[in-house]
Amino acid sequence: MRAAIAVVVVLLAGCSGRQNALDYASDQSRAIGDIWHLMLVVCGIMYLLMMGLLAWAIWHARRRLPDAPPATEAPAADGLLRKLLGSWTVLIVIGLFVLAGGSFFVDRKLAQSQDPHALQVRITGSEWWWQVEYLDPDPSRTVVTANELHLPVGRATRIELRSNDVIHSFWVPNLNGKTDLIPGRSNFQTITPRRTGQWRGQCAEFCGLEHARMAMDVSVEDAAAFERWRAAQLATARPPQSERQRQGQHVFMTSTCASCHAIMGTDAAGRVGPDLTHVASRRTLAAGALPMQPGALAGWIEDPHAHKPGTNMPATKLPPDQLAALVDYLMSLR
Ligand SMILES: [Cu+2]
Secondary structure (H helix, E strand, C coil): CHHHHHHHHHHHHCCCCCCCCCCCCEHHHHHHHHHHHHHHHHHHHHHHHHHHHHHHHHHHHHHHCCCCCHHHHHHHHHHHHHHHHHHHHHHHHHHHHHHHHHHHHHHHHHHCCCCCCCEEEEEEEECCEEEEEECCCCHHHCEEEECEEEEECCCCEEEEEEECCCCEEEECCCCCCCEEECECCCEEEEECECCCEEEEEEECCCCCCCHHHCEEEEEEECHHHHHHHHHHHHCCCCCCCCHHHHHHHHHHHHCCHHHHCECCCCCCECCCCCCCCCHHHCCEECCCCEECCHHHHHHHHHCHHHHCCCCCCCCCCCCHHHHHHHHHHHHCCC
16 A cells, blocks of 8 residues: 555656655655655545545435425434444544654654764854864864765764854755754754765755755765765865966965865865865855856856855956966865
């Protein structure tokens, strides 16, 4: 029965994809999917029963209409009616118990993931981007990135959610439900991915002008690939490899960029915008607003508001050769 319903649902909604709550890729999203199906079945049965009874009642009322008043039959019908209503009440109570019990167990399953070996990640929401930190008991081994989340498959990740400004909501439908990021407090969410792949997260609480362009690029990888990524992110920024990249780094340090952005291994230590130490290793720019490509990067630096009108990054007018050198340097930060 459940399989049949799942097939219908898939046919109706085209239920696979990188931002889809019914395309489960973790223990948590599967649990949520199970309760969703349970509710669909229980409510579906109730609905069909209701409609059946309604049709039956209408049919009988129509047949009775031309006759004399039905009052004489009343006592006999009353007994039957009472039994029917009694069973109906029992059915409703059972249905509600099943639903309440189901939600209770799913809720516990989502809350209880207190795995001591869980990977610890802290995500901080800002208008309109995500800072992502991989915490380590040794602070010098903390990885800082932005707008991308890498998770090892088969291992729990405990995510602490915070906000720098207004309320945001973290939602990667394939991996878990929504959790709010609230200024002044920490909320938690655990994700135990079961399938490698790429998914899309999205801020799910209206947070201002660029709320819609506040996406998260999520990659679930096998343990080896994840450790490779983490080791690469731990390294300080790659030094310039050519004269042009050296010039680009100089432009970065001497214009306004360094006051808002950090590049580990250089003097740039700004904390207003995303950490750019390995910016070119990401797949998107500005929380999914643009692809990570030299042309898009140049366009972003020249006029961020053309691509993300509300963004808090100001435009920087540079002579073409300086802009090209700056882009060359940033694209070398893998
Ligand atoms: Cu937001």
